Amino acid sequence: MKTFKTALSVAAVSIAACLSTATPASAATADNGVCETYEICWYYNSGYRGGVADFTQADARYDQNDTFHGTGGQINNNIASGKNRNPGYNAIGWQYYNWTGWAFTLLASGDPNCCVSELPGAYKNAISSHSHRPYGT
Ligand SMILES: [Ca+2]
Numbered sequence: 001m002k003t004f005k006t007a008l009s010v011a012a013v014s015i016a017a018c019l020s021t022a023t024p025a026s027a028a029t030a031d032n033g034v035c036e037t038y039e040i041c042w043y044y045n046s047g048y049r050g051g052v053a054d055f056t057q058a059d060a061r062y063d064q065n066d067t068f069h070g071t072g073g074q075i076n077n078n079i080a081s082g083k084n085r086n087p088g089y090n091a092i093g094w095q096y097y098n099w100t101g102w103a104f105t106l107l108a109s110g111d112p113n114c115c116v117s118e119l120p121g122a123y124k125n126a127i128s129s130h131s132h133r134p135y136g137t
């Protein structure tokens, strides 16, 4: 019986893993400080400068432990510019945790609106989570 229960919990974990990877497929390594193909990359300064935060998955909450690589501190409410390097997915930055408030979209890479060298007024230093959506939807 114990073995059976273990098998069940492994199956549950596998299902959860599948659900959480509904966002971009990736050959990139998230959170290594390098902005790679398939990633969304946020920068502490405008012009894609200062510290970088590189993601392959959605993140519902930039908390205290989420910091830029290199210059800069916490990601939350500190993003000044961003690049979407995923060709299949738009990246959407949100005002608040859990993908709420206003949304600022970076279209898929290859689109002229994939990247913004300086977030406009109210969006700058205000993004707190991000999600993905297939390009063209
Ligand atoms: Ca990376």
Ligand SMILES: [Ca+2]
Pocket: 077, 094, 095, 096, 125, 126, 127, 128
């Ligand atoms: Ca915010």
